[in-house]
Amino acid sequence: MVNPKNGVALETLGCKLNQAESESLARQLAERGCRVVPPSDGAAIYILNTCTVTHIADRKSRHLLRLAQRRNPGAFIIAIGCYAERAPRELAQVTGVDMVLGNEEKARLLDVLEEQGLISTSSALLPQMHRTRSLVKVQEGCNQFCSYCIVPLVRGRERSLPLDEAVAEVRARVERGYREVVLTGTEIGSYRNSPELLIQSILIETGVERLRLSSLQPREITAGLLSLWQDSSKRLCRHLHLPLQSGSDAVLRRMGRRYSTEDYAQAVARIREAIPDVAITTDVMVGFPGETDEDFAESYRFCQQMAFANIHVFPYSERPCTPATLMPEKIDELVKKERSEQMLKLARESARRFEEQFLGRTMMVLWEREVDDGVWVGLTDNYIRVVAQSKKPLKNWLIPARLGGRHNHYLGASFAL
Numbered sequence: 001m002v003n004p005k006n007g008v009a010l011e012t013l014g015c016k017l018n019q020a021e022s023e024s025l026a027r028q029l030a031e032r033g034c035r036v037v038p039p040s041d042g043a044a045i046y047i048l049n050t051c052t053v054t055h056i057a058d059r060k061s062r063h064l065l066r067l068a069q070r071r072n073p074g075a076f077i078i079a080i081g082c083y084a085e086r087a088p089r090e091l092a093q094v095t096g097v098d099m100v101l102g103n104e105e106k107a108r109l110l111d112v113l114e115e116q117g118l119i120s121t122s123s124a125l126l127p128q129m130h131r132t133r134s135l136v137k138v139q140e141g142c143n144q145f146c147s148y149c150i151v152p153l154v155r156g157r158e159r160s161l162p163l164d165e166a167v168a169e170v171r172a173r174v175e176r177g178y179r180e181v182v183l184t185g186t187e188i189g190s191y192r193n194s195p196e197l198l199i200q201s202i203l204i205e206t207g208v209e210r211l212r213l214s215s216l217q218p219r220e221i222t223a224g225l226l227s228l229w230q231d232s233s234k235r236l237c238r239h240l241h242l243p244l245q246s247g248s249d250a251v252l253r254r255m256g257r258r259y260s261t262e263d264y265a266q267a268v269a270r271i272r273e274a275i276p277d278v279a280i281t282t283d284v285m286v287g288f289p290g291e292t293d294e295d296f297a298e299s300y301r302f303c304q305q306m307a308f309a310n311i312h313v314f315p316y317s318e319r320p321c322t323p324a325t326l327m328p329e330k331i332d333e334l335v336k337k338e339r340s341e342q343m344l345k346l347a348r349e350s351a352r353r354f355e356e357q358f359l360g361r362t363m364m365v366l367w368e369r370e371v372d373d374g375v376w377v378g379l380t381d382n383y384i385r386v387v388a389q390s391k392k393p394l395k396n397w398l399i400p401a402r403l404g405g406r407h408n409h410y411l412g413a414s415f416a417l
Contacts (some may be wrong), residue, residue: 002034007037007044009072012062014051015216016184017155018081020135021106022049028110034119039068045076045118048111050083050091052150054317058083062094069096076118080106082154086320103154132180132368132396133212133379134173135325138166138198139185145247147256147327148288150319151186160185160192163201171206179398180210180237180366189220192360196224202233209398210366210381212237218259218267226274234364237381238275239309242267243283246271247302248295251288254327261302268306279309279354279382286343287316289327296339303346309354309383311347313341315340355411358403365401367394377410388413 008029010081011024025047026036037043039265051057061083068077078099079091085102092100101109113119141158142151151368161169170181183198191198195216202211211232221242229236242264246252259267271278284303286296303311315336318325354397365386367378377387377396378401387410388394388401401413 006105007041008034009037009039009041009043009046009068009075010049011039011047011064011068012049013057013064014049014053014082016135016182017137017186018049018051020137020182020184021081022130023135024137025049025109029119039064040071042359043072043075045078045113045222046072047078047080049106050079050081052081052083052086052154052319054314054319056317058087059092061183065091065094065097078109080109082151085154087149104157120346132178132366133182134178134180135178135184136169136173137161137185138169138183139188139191141397142186143190144187144258145256147254148285148316148319148322148324150322153321155186158187158190160190163192163198166198167201167205168171170202170208170211174206174208177396179396180212181208182214184214186218189216195220196222196228199225199228199236203228203235209235210237211235212239212381213241215241215243218242218264221267221270226270229275234381237383238277239274239279239281239381239383240271241281241283242271244303245283245285245307246288246291246295247284247299248291249298251291251295254290254324255285255288256323265306271326276359277382279384280306281310281312281383282306282308283312283314284343285314285316286339287331289316289324289331290329291316291331293381300343303343303350307353308347308350310351311343311344313340313347352406354408358384358413359405360393360403362400362402364398367397367399369395378413385410386413387411388415390415400409 010016010022010026029036048064050061065079066222077096077097078356080101084091084100088100091097128129139160141156143158145152173181245255245257247261268280364378365378365380367376369377371377374389374391379385386403387407401415404412404414
């Protein structure tokens with residue numbers, strides 16, 4: 001049997017849903033007496049929660065598994081998650097991997113470890129809080145089947161956590177000291193056909209100080225949803241992630257996205273009218289099959305017009321069993337790279353313009369971690385990373401700070417303590 005004191009390392013690739021599941025798994029491991037340690041600390045058990053959304057994610061997963069075997073000779077190495085769901089035999093052949101569990105099986109991971117005699121519940125420990133924000137998974141699965149996306153195949157159809165359980169999860173995180181909770185899922189806007197009821201219930205029935213939503217779709221931006229920001233007493237974060245994927249209508253149609261650029265722009269306009277100073281972030285794919293130079297130029301111009309607070313840019317990657325793999329007019333890898341670089345440059349410019357609107361403003365900041373001696377990094381509710389100096393410990397403090405000039409990748413901040 002593995003001694004819990006020897007440590008269990010848990011590493012995560014991919015989306016906030018994966019991160020939420022890993023956070024929950026780490027908490028359960030701690031409750032069963034296991035010490036969760038960094039991957040470099042010589043763990044007795046190493047668990048990788050994999051991602052398979054692109055071929056790059058697949059490659060990273062294989063690399064981390066091999067690296068874990070080199071860092072932790074003799075460790076029991078487990079691959080879980082979406083890549084494990086899609087290609088279990090492929091992962092099982094990676095040197096050092098002892099166990100592969102897909103998305104359905106990983107819910108039983110702790111029971112499997114006990115059955116294998118790798119952990120025991122005989123010395124349960126109370127989990128300690130290492131972060132200031134906690135992710136709560138309220139929904140999983142997708143019914144959309146976009147032509148490029150493997151998520152419905154590895155995550156399954158949409159299903160939601162019962163309302164009372166979702167509220168109880170948030171309440172439990174608040175009781176453990178978390179000041180911010182992030183609601184996450186594959187499609188949280190489809191939560192039991194009423195994300196508004198979920199948000200209202202959490203705000204009414206828990207004392208969470210900041211509630212943040214993860215990804216929403218343009219069609220889900222309703223008047224009822226937006227009205228919640230007026231009623232939340234500033235507890236609902238002014239940040240919405242609205243995946244675009246492409247600013248070209250021709251490409252959106254081939255992707256199977258269920259909106260046009262006009263629909264998207266109208267959703268953005270409704271958000272900005274209802275939520276002053278809101279941060280709207282997005283995802284943009286470049287190099288989708290058939291994307292012409294003009295398609296890309298349209299997408300680039302549309303992203304300029306939307307003035308996003310941040311853009312996550314990624315090149316199209318073929319995924320097995322998705323319709324896009326059969327589409328003609330594949331884009332050359334060099335062209336993908338060039339388009340990615342152009343869009344990334346725009347992403348940096350857009351982020352800088354958004355952040356600089358708030359120079360000289362005083363905003364509430366949740367201070368997350370000390371990055372250097374007396375240097376602290378925090379996050380505003382509208383997703384601006386700030387840095388400040390303080391001799392006093394700031395972790396998990398929610399206090400106002402005045403935003404100043406740029407400090408590397410952050411905005412500087414100051415306050416009187």
